[in-house]
Amino acid sequence: MKGKYWISGRKLRLYRYGGEKMNISVLDIATLGDDLSFESVLRLGKVKFYDLTLKEDVIDRIKDAEVVVINKVKLNSSNLRCAKKLKLICITATGFDNVDIDYCREHGIAVCNVAGYSTDSVVQLTVAMAFSLATHLSVYDNYVKSQKYTQSGIFNCIKPVFREISGLVWGVVGLGNIGGKVAxxxxxxxxxxxxxxxxxxxxxxxxxxxxxxxKSDIITVHTPLNDETYHLINEKRLAQMKKNVILINVARGDVFDEEAVTKAVLDEKIGALGIDVYSTEPMQKDSPYQKLLKKDNVIFTPHMAWGAIDSRQRCIDEVAKNIESFIEGGNRSRIV
Known part of the structure; x- marks a missing residue:
């Protein structure tokens, strides 16, 4: 990891757990970017960084670890049973559906997440998508870049028609930190x-x-994924929506029935679509959304809503605080 993750020149204070430096394994650091400072984590023990960790490599990389830091790597009974020294799992995200919580609870493994670190970043993308789709920005941008504006002989272009946000009905599904701020x-x-x-x-x-x-002209979705929210936006609910509705998902991919949503766009049953999350990530070649890649009324982003550099650095520093709290006997941000 030389040259990618930096610390300051000052001497680091290494924390000890039971008199020994803790072994910390960070399994998928590449998902957080290579532009962050990990000093707050490095001072807590002996840290091993792995860009990405495939399913078949998990056991080898956690078997001697006391602390494991993950983003999207899946930890379950099949690999956790080999991690006899493991005391703490830190998730660099709010969601924790990639960790077998029941197993951890039964085997005395603490689990921490990081809640709220990316609220402003996700809100920013949500609002940007809504404004862009409502104003047809991609269409107008292409109108200029394709030379149509230069060749038009008129000073403006006001088609397609767009409306002001003021006076529209904006429906917010889920009123947590993110949904509340969007609202x-x-x-x-x-x-x-x-x-x-x-x-x-x-x-x-x-x-x-x-x-x-x-009733909504704009619908933005901000729910966690669970049994109740799986395919919350489905064929039935799409049929209830206005024909010109703007529909945005920055929550979890499976909150939308992707087949039904794709069909609604192609059949012009909804007006526009903004998607940052997918049922399988990255988007697969057989994803229904592949049919929408050339649509002017659709915006796709690669699960980056959370990823402003400010929020990513905040996430790392919060993980360090969770580890430090655990070492000192605290229960900061504990799920288990």
């Missing part, structure tokens, strides 16, 4: 915000999901 920004822009939340809040007009689908 506040939408409200500031003059949108009529309605929201779907299992536990309604007085801050926003909360409605059932079917009502939200029927």
């Amino acid at each position: 506040r920004i939408a409200k500031t822009m003059g949108a009529d915000v309605i929201a779907y939340k299992r536990t309604p809040t007085k801050e926003f007009n909360c409605v059932d999901l079917d009502t939200l689908c029927r």
Whole structure:
């Protein structure tokens, strides 16, 4: 990892657990980028960095580790049973569905996640997608770059027609940190915000999901993935939506039925689509979304909503605080 992950020149204070330096394995550091400082982690023990870790390499890389740091690597009974020294798993994300929590609980392995570190970054992309799709920015951009504007003989172009956000109904599905902030920004822009939340809040007009689908001009989705939210946006709910609705998923890929969503776009049943997350990542060659790659009313991004450099550095530093807390007997950000 020489030259990619830096520390300052000052001498590092190494933490000890039971009198020994802790063995820390970071299994998929490449998913976090090569532009971060890992000083906050390096001072906590003996750290081994791996760019990526394939399924067949997991056991070898965790068998002697006391702390394992992962982003998307899957840890389950088949590999965790070989990690006899493992005391703590730190996830560099909010979601923890890639870790067998029941196994960890049964075998005394602590698990920590990092919540809220990327809120502003995800909100930023959500709003950017909504504004871009609502204003047809890609169409207008292409109009100029293709020389059509130069050849037009007129000072402007105002087709396709677009509307102001003010006065539109913006439906927010999920009112956690991210959804709540998106809703506040939408409200500031003059949108009529309605929201779907299992536990309604007085801050926003909360409605059932079917009502939200029927009334909204823009729908942004911010739910975790679980049994209740799997294919939450499906053929039935797509059929309820306005023909010109803008639909955006920055949550989890499987919250959308990708086949149904693709068909709705191709059949012009919805107006525009913004996608940052996929049922299988990266997007596969047989993904239904492949059929939409040339559509002007669709924006795809590669699961990067969380990835502003500020949020990624914050994530690493929060992981370090979780490890330090564990060493000192605390339970900061503990799931188990």
